[in-house]
Amino acid sequence: MRVATFQWLMLLTLTALSFGLAEAGMSGSAVLIPVLLATLVKGNIVIDRFMALRGVKGPWRWIVLGWLLLVLGLIAYAFQLAQS
Amino acid sequence: MKYQSQMVAKPYFIAAIGLFLGQILFGLIMGLQYVVGDFLFPEIPFNVARMVHTNLLIVWLLFGFMGAAYYLIPEESERELHSPKLAMVMFWIFLAAGVMTILGYLFVPYATLAEMTGNNLLATMGREFLEQPLPTKVGIVVVALAMLYNLSMTVLRGRKTAINLVMLVGLWGLAIFFLFSFYNPGNIVKDKYFWWWVVHLWVEGVWELIMGAMLAFVLIKVTGVDREVIEKWLYVIIAMALITGLIGTGHHYYWIGAPEYWQWWGSVFSALEPIPFFMMTVFAFNMVNRRRREHPNKAAVLWALGTGVMAFLGAGVWGFLHTLAPVNFYTHGSQITAAHGHMAFYGAYVMVVITMISYTMPLMRGRAANSPLAQVVEMWSFWLMTVAMVFITLFLTAAGILQIWLQRISDQPMSFMAAQDQVALFYWLREGAGVIFLIGLLLYIGSFFIKGKAATAD
Amino acid sequence: MWFFILAELLVFGIFFLAYAFARTHNVELFNASQLELDRASGVINTVLLISSSYFVVLAVSRIRRGHSRSCASWLITAMTCGAAFLVLKLSEFSGKIEAGINMSTNTFYMFYLGLGFFHFMHVVLGMIILGAVTLKAWRGGYSAADHAGVETGAAYWHMVDLVWIVLFPLIYILN
Ligand code: HEM
Ligand code: HEM
Numbered sequence: 226m227r228v229a230t231f232q233w234l235m236l237l238t239l240t241a242l243s244f245g246l247a248e249a250g251m252s253g254s255a256v257l258i259p260v261l262l263a264t265l266v267k268g269n270i271v272i273d274r275f276m277a278l279r280g281v282k283g284p285w286r287w288i289v290l291g292w293l294l295l296v297l298g299l300i301a302y303a304f305q306l307a308q309s
Numbered sequence: 310m311k312y313q314s315q316m317v318a319k320p321y322f323i324a325a326i327g328l329f330l331g332q333i334l335f336g337l338i339m340g341l342q343y344v345v346g347d348f349l350f351p352e353i354p355f356n357v358a359r360m361v362h363t364n365l366l367i368v369w370l371l372f373g374f375m376g377a378a379y380y381l382i383p384e385e386s387e388r389e390l391h392s393p394k395l396a397m398v399m400f401w402i403f404l405a406a407g408v409m410t411i412l413g414y415l416f417v418p419y420a421t422l423a424e425m426t427g428n429n430l431l432a433t434m435g436r437e438f439l440e441q442p443l444p445t446k447v448g449i450v451v452v453a454l455a456m457l458y459n460l461s462m463t464v465l466r467g468r469k470t471a472i473n474l475v476m477l478v479g480l481w482g483l484a485i486f487f488l489f490s491f492y493n494p495g496n497i498v499k500d501k502y503f504w505w506w507v508v509h510l511w512v513e514g515v516w517e518l519i520m521g522a523m524l525a526f527v528l529i530k531v532t533g534v535d536r537e538v539i540e541k542w543l544y545v546i547i548a549m550a551l552i553t554g555l556i557g558t559g560h561h562y563y564w565i566g567a568p569e570y571w572q573w574w575g576s577v578f579s580a581l582e583p584i585p586f587f588m589m590t591v592f593a594f595n596m597v598n599r600r601r602r603e604h605p606n607k608a609a610v611l612w613a614l615g616t617g618v619m620a621f622l623g624a625g626v627w628g629f630l631h632t633l634a635p636v637n638f639y640t641h642g643s644q645i646t647a648a649h650g651h652m653a654f655y656g657a658y659v660m661v662v663i664t665m666i667s668y669t670m671p672l673m674r675g676r677a678a679n680s681p682l683a684q685v686v687e688m689w690s691f692w693l694m695t696v697a698m699v700f701i702t703l704f705l706t707a708a709g710i711l712q713i714w715l716q717r718i719s720d721q722p723m724s725f726m727a728a729q730d731q732v733a734l735f736y737w738l739r740e741g742a743g744v745i746f747l748i749g750l751l752l753y754i755g756s757f758f759i760k761g762k763a764a765t766a767d
Numbered sequence: 768m769w770f771f772i773l774a775e776l777l778v779f780g781i782f783f784l785a786y787a788f789a790r791t792h793n794v795e796l797f798n799a800s801q802l803e804l805d806r807a808s809g810v811i812n813t814v815l816l817i818s819s820s821y822f823v824v825l826a827v828s829r830i831r832r833g834h835s836r837s838c839a840s841w842l843i844t845a846m847t848c849g850a851a852f853l854v855l856k857l858s859e860f861s862g863k864i865e866a867g868i869n870m871s872t873n874t875f876y877m878f879y880l881g882l883g884f885f886h887f888m889h890v891v892l893g894m895i896i897l898g899a900v901t902l903k904a905w906r907g908g909y910s911a912a913d914h915a916g917v918e919t920g921a922a923y924w925h926m927v928d929l930v931w932i933v934l935f936p937l938i939y940i941l942n
């Protein structure tokens with residue numbers, strides 16, 4: 226139980242971090258990279274811990290994690306594209 | 310067959326096959342008019358032939374669905390049909406209305422027909438697929454409501470299964486969405502909306518429920534796989550069909566004056582519409598592979614598997630081909646559309662109705678399956694019609710690609726008719742494939758008259 | 768249920784990428800419109816959804832030990848968060864609509880309103896599912912040995928949360 230609470234606090238912290246960066250008026254890569262990384266970690270927590278897919282046999286975990294990675298990766302690419 | 314009242318399905322199926330033959334004959338007439346412009350002019354102008362071809366299609370499929378429902382619902386509900394007499398009365402009314410309408414199309418100029426039948430009281434005529442005169446439309450509603458009453462009473466008092474509930478909901482949906490055809494607004498944007506709410510929400514919505522239920526019913530019977538397994542599949546398939554199909558209506562809003570965002574929503578959701586069709590294919594093969602018994606009616610099994618494959622090809626693959634807005638920008642209303650329309654209608658709805666006929670007709674004629682020879686002939690007709698339809702689709706697709714190129718993409722775009730001349734070769738080939746289709750259909754009809762000892766499971 | 772979850776993820780994924788790539792053609796417009804959003808409301812909603820997901824985790828761990836009632840209580844807590852999310856979201860939307868903004872205003876708002884509404888409907892559906900599970904749990908319909916229903920409902924809710932976790936930074940923060 227304590228583990229779940231810790232993860233929850235982690236999620237809140239990462240959210241606050243992303244929000245803080247935006248409020249600080251930062252833009253470009255300075256926001257893009259940390260925020261996407263934070264999102265990746267958050268997504269990973271939800272998938273592995275909350276959905277409890279970690280340790281599940283079969284392809285489910287990798288499909289969902291793959292979805293997250295693919296979507297975030299392509300978002301990063303598209304935003305990078307827009308900057309240049 | 311467990312219940313005497315299931316027999317009412319038989320005249321429905323016979324009428325369906327008869328009208329099917331009519332549909333194909335008019336298809337061939339039109340196919341020839343495409344390349345020999347004055348063929349049968351002025352007796353049967355192209356626009357009349359087209360109306361007869363498509364209306365016969367819709368009407369015979371409705372006959373097929375109704376027959377299927379009258380067979381399937383009592384068996385699933387484990388009781389006799391509420392009123393077989395009502396079902397028979399409705400059959401004759403529907404047949405008379407159908408035949409009168411077709412004769413009206415053929416022998417009375419359309420404008421005169423409209424005048425004679427009260428189109429000035431409530432204008433509903435003149436839209437593709439929904440050309441029927443007002444009395445016919447009212448007749449369809451009356452027949453549908455009487456059927457729904459009859460079937461609903463049967464289900465309410467009997468056993469409720471996934472199959473009969475899905476079938477019933479599908480039929481109710483069919484009747485309800487047809488009501489949109491009574492509203493024919495002068496505003497052309499609204500007009501298109503209401504038209505698609507009948508046409509699209511039928512074939513990519515509620516008809517899929519009817520199709521799923523019919524397929525599941527036959528698969529249970531011929532494979533002996535547990536009902537629980539089949540029902541689970543059925544639920545997932547129809548849920549996917551409804552979710553993607555409802556919002557997927559947006560793939561018809563691209564260029565009709567609807568807000569631009571539909572190009573996004575229509576594209577994404579309709580791009581997912583192939584999923585339920587794909588699942589139906591997997592479903593059919595999966596069940597047949599897991600079969601617990603060898604059913605003597607091999608032909609019905611073949612039709613069931615064929616439905617899965619061809620529905621996926623026609624609706625799923627050929628639908629996807631032109632459903633994304635940037636593609637549809639070029640393909641809209643071209644021969645690509647006709648190619649898709651043919652294969653989808655055939656692969657999904659024609660084939661599922663024939664699957665049902667193929668399974669039930671022998672039972673209604675007092676045997677588990679037809680004689681081996683009759684089945685061989687039937688399977689030949691399966692291959693002839695199906696392969697012919699594949700070729701019709703391919704030829705129309707080729708014609709469509711060329712047409713789009715010449716008429717819409719090239720530096721010096723041609724006029725419509727000039728482009729049509731350039732692709733005439735493919736229209737000839739299509740007509741050839743159509744003749745093969747007709748031969749297949751004649752064989753199919755012939756297979757009903759082949760006698761012999763009933764086949765047994767080996 | 769997992770089949771649906773994957774299908775849903777697929778749809779949302781396509782829309783997220785559509786947003787990201789549509790933006791490359793129109794960076795200024797997207798950045799300018801994004802500044803008009805209420806970022807604070809977005810972040811509160813994130814906290815609400817994350818927390819509700821956490822409460823659902825607690826609910827699942829309770830039923831694993833056979834505590835039906837406390838499972839139901841945590842589910843109710845989670846649904847309260849979900850309801851708060853819906854209320855906040857509605858006020859955000861009504862603000863925009865009063866300002867005369869709709870899906871045809873520009874491409875950014877098409878995505879913001881469209882995706883937001885689509886996700887909104889998923890929260891509603893998730894609440895309905897959780898509600899049904901709660902009811903059954905309260906009546907003692909699940910046990911330590913048999914509680915697949917709770918797990919399935921939880922998985923759906925986490926999916927709704929997961930989608931929001933990507934949606935929030937994408938639409939409210941990244942520029
Ligand atoms: C069994 C199911 C289906 C049937 C019977 C069917 C039939 C048809 C027919 C007859 C038309 C032409 C309508 C007209 O006269 O304008 C049409 C149009 C269209 N269908 Fe389907 N269809 C089916 C499923 C699908 C699916 C699953 C998709 C998408 C993946 C799709 C995509 C389209 C599109 C984009 C058009 C518009 C073509 C244009 O712009 O000209 N259809 N369909
Ligand atoms: C012998 C075979 C067939 C031939 C030669 C044929 C020919 C034609 C022709 C020439 C058209 C008119 C296209 C236009 O307006 O430009 C048409 C329309 C249509 N046919 Fe057929 N047809 C045949 C079989 C079928 C079958 C088996 C089905 C259904 C399963 C069918 C369904 C339709 C539909 C739905 C339309 C309206 C399509 C649209 O507007 O895109 N046809 N057919």
Ligand SMILES: [Fe+2]
Binds near residue numbers: 509561
């Ligand atoms: Fe459609």
